[in-house]
Amino acid sequence: MKKVTIDTSSKAYEVFIEAGVRHSIGKQLETVLTQAPSSIFIMTDSQVAPLYLDDVVASFEEKLPVYKAVIESGEASKSFAVYEQMLTKALEYGLDRKSVVVALGGGVVGDLAGFVAATYMRGIRFVQVPTTLLAHDSSVGGKVAINHPLGKNMVGSFHQPEAVFYDTETLYSLSEREWRSGFAEVMKHGFIRDPEFLEWLQREVKTFDQIPVERLNSLLERSIAVKAQIVSEDEREAGVRAHLNLGHTLGHALETELGYGVMTHGEAVVIGIVFALKLSEELFDIKLNIDHYEKWFNSLGYQTKLPANVTTSKLVSTMTKDKKVEAGAIRMVLLSELGQATTKEVSADLLEKMLDERMEVATNG
Amino acid sequence: MKKVTIDTSSKAYEVFIEAGVRHSIGKQLETVLTQAPSSIFIMTDSQVAPLYLDDVVASFEEKLPVYKAVIESGEASKSFAVYEQMLTKALEYGLDRKSVVVALGGGVVGDLAGFVAATYMRGIRFVQVPTTLLAHDSSVGGKVAINHPLGKNMVGSFHQPEAVFYDTETLYSLSEREWRSGFAEVMKHGFIRDPEFLEWLQREVKTFDQIPVERLNSLLERSIAVKAQIVSEDEREAGVRAHLNLGHTLGHALETELGYGVMTHGEAVVIGIVFALKLSEELFDIKLNIDHYEKWFNSLGYQTKLPANVTTSKLVSTMTKDKKVEAGAIRMVLLSELGQATTKEVSADLLEKMLDERMEVATNG
Ligand SMILES: NC(=O)c1ccc[n+]([C@@H]2O[C@H](COP(=O)([O-])OP(=O)(O)OC[C@H]3O[C@@H](n4cnc5c(N)ncnc54)[C@H](O)[C@@H]3O)[C@@H](O)[C@H]2O)c1
Numbered sequence A, B: 001m002k003k004v005t006i007d008t009s010s011k012a013y014e015v016f017i018e019a020g021v022r023h024s025i026g027k028q029l030e031t032v033l034t035q036a037p038s039s040i041f042i043m044t045d046s047q048v049a050p051l052y053l054d055d056v057v058a059s060f061e062e063k064l065p066v067y068k069a070v071i072e073s074g075e076a077s078k079s080f081a082v083y084e085q086m087l088t089k090a091l092e093y094g095l096d097r098k099s100v101v102v103a104l105g106g107g108v109v110g111d112l113a114g115f116v117a118a119t120y121m122r123g124i125r126f127v128q129v130p131t132t133l134l135a136h137d138s139s140v141g142g143k144v145a146i147n148h149p150l151g152k153n154m155v156g157s158f159h160q161p162e163a164v165f166y167d168t169e170t171l172y173s174l175s176e177r178e179w180r181s182g183f184a185e186v187m188k189h190g191f192i193r194d195p196e197f198l199e200w201l202q203r204e205v206k207t208f209d210q211i212p213v214e215r216l217n218s219l220l221e222r223s224i225a226v227k228a229q230i231v232s233e234d235e236r237e238a239g240v241r242a243h244l245n246l247g248h249t250l251g252h253a254l255e256t257e258l259g260y261g262v263m264t265h266g267e268a269v270v271i272g273i274v275f276a277l278k279l280s281e282e283l284f285d286i287k288l289n290i291d292h293y294e295k296w297f298n299s300l301g302y303q304t305k306l307p308a309n310v311t312t313s314k315l316v317s318t319m320t321k322d323k324k325v326e327a328g329a330i331r332m333v334l335l336s337e338l339g340q341a342t343t344k345e346v347s348a349d350l351l352e353k354m355l356d357e358r359m360e361v362a363t364n365g
């Protein structure tokens, strides 16, 4: 079994990566938890439940009470209403301070269940059991949240899990679209911290079809190791943790402008990464061999041009409304060289000029 | 100005106690905050707003944006609905990560505003400006929460304020009923940790009418010092912090059985303290001079007998449903001697027997 340690200022815990680990979560938890759980509350979604819920339930000893809740699959479940419903269930099931929440699913389940655990009786323990590739990012680092109609992830906490159990077997039931969404964050980790890993990825991942499980385990281990490093340096996003937003400022603006769901998060982030690379070349007077990356992105099915139906001025004004923006200037994550992320304030005018001059526009939005 | 330092594992901060300090909160904050606020969001309630809101607003420099929200006075405002409303306002006002929330009011405002601050954008800074005597307890220690229909304070966080500004002048507009409710927690601090303070209280507080402000400042300083000690030893309520629940297990059961609002929290807690003292005498074979305390309580207007319209068996069954109860046994906070709190598991049967044998019942419920 592969292990990555996440060592934050508030807590240290392990990410266990192994094909089939869902079958032994109950057993593994016994060694992970210093205080035995009084009961277990598994939250999952309607798409994951039929596939893996029984396996996880079966992994617990019969004498331990195991409760379940299944939310609708999709981003809309990260709402106040569902949050409140889950807390109601927790109370109805009589969860106490020694109970443990299990988040079985992608980033939606992880963020929601994590926030329930963070706030139920002022915080109880939880573990992440990610089942999407994207969740290799969301399940590590303790950021949990729900959405507000006025903004994504606006209500939440920092609440670190007791452990993350990553069952790579579960990733094979994901659609190609979901692979693509998650893989953007994997590449991002290479760009900001680990050029060798980025090279390895280019060699080993030419298609999402049939990646052998051993390769997948290695990929996750290396990608999570980057996130682990950054989170351990900066748990609360006061500094370097912002580097994880490479490609995200433009990415979020694209998601907002197109309407959520048109492009996946990762697809939007890849366009954002391309732009960040181009901006980095301009501002740091370096060469990043962008064409070569663009080709790789395209071969994996990513779009790297701006959609035709959004104007650059609209994108820029959406970017300035982003929550990471302070006092009008936009702090962008850029690369001073490959593997070296840094942040730099860029004026709205320059952003718009660069978008216009350096980004291509798709012929069909 | 009197100061008490609260030194928790996650943060250290000061409680400033002074008559009239509300007029200079803006100025004081400049020295307290290491990072200047981008904007201020004052939450208060409908009873406090007309009395003190303008003073607090006026204490800030004109160039700093100051936003306000007024909730309905009363426990019902610690709800999901009001919590969500406050977050919506925070977003509409454009609060960012450098904004600071000000909780101006009693425990209801403090708990609600604190939870909003704890979860807005995963946590922003807040300060407590308590205006009730009870809030000398609730504003210190970082416990913030809202209520769920299935239980009080079931949803919340630990989120320490940046500072507490206690303006003793504001306490003079409280009703006698509210003085009595808050004073129960003051006496409690004496019982569990500081017998000298308890003696001082008996000498200095024979009525709630016209306590001179200097005496009130000293009272708060000494009472908060006890809470400070306990919170610094145990921020997250894993051990000694439970001692703060002296009188609360029976107190909560009384509040639940009578219906909230019939008795104030403090009035119920005082009956709980009387019972805890009696139980302590039985179980530790000590003498605590209970008659003498009961007389003092009565002279301050507290009831010390059980209300006639609740049965002891019902009280005990409610106590076993309390959130601090694990696996059926009831862990009671008792005194092994005056000023020495300790916890002890007591069976439901013994509790009922002791309630029947040692507690008097009021002739008129
Ligand atoms: N907390 C963080 O640090 C962080 C970081 C990045 C993203 N996020 C959040 O993560 C969320 C996106 O995560 P996501 O992409 O995993 O979304 P998701 O949880 O919605 O999963 C995507 C889809 O795949 C389905 N699914 C999940 N596992 C499956 C499996 N093994 N087989 C088949 N289908 C499966 C889900 O039902 C869903 O329809 C967003 O809400 C985002 O805000 C959080």
Ligand SMILES: NC(=O)c1ccc[n+]([C@@H]2O[C@H](COP(=O)([O-])OP(=O)(O)OC[C@H]3O[C@@H](n4cnc5c(N)ncnc54)[C@H](O)[C@@H]3O)[C@@H](O)[C@H]2O)c1
Binding pocket: B045, B046, B047, B048, B051, B073, B074, B075, B078, B105, B106, B107, B108, B109, B111, B131, B132, B133, B134, B135, B137, B138, B139, B140, B141, B142, B143, B144, B145, B153, B170, B171, B172, B173, B174, B175, B178, B181
């Ligand atoms: N967080 C904690 O550690 C903690 C500890 C104890 C209690 N609490 C919580 O505190 C709450 C009770 O606090 P409370 O008793 O202060 O209740 P409260 O905030 O409702 O105040 C009591 C009443 O006094 C009014 N009021 C407040 N200040 C006033 C003033 N200066 N002059 C005139 N009227 C004023 C209020 O409008 C209200 O009607 C409960 O919700 C309880 O759960 C929290």
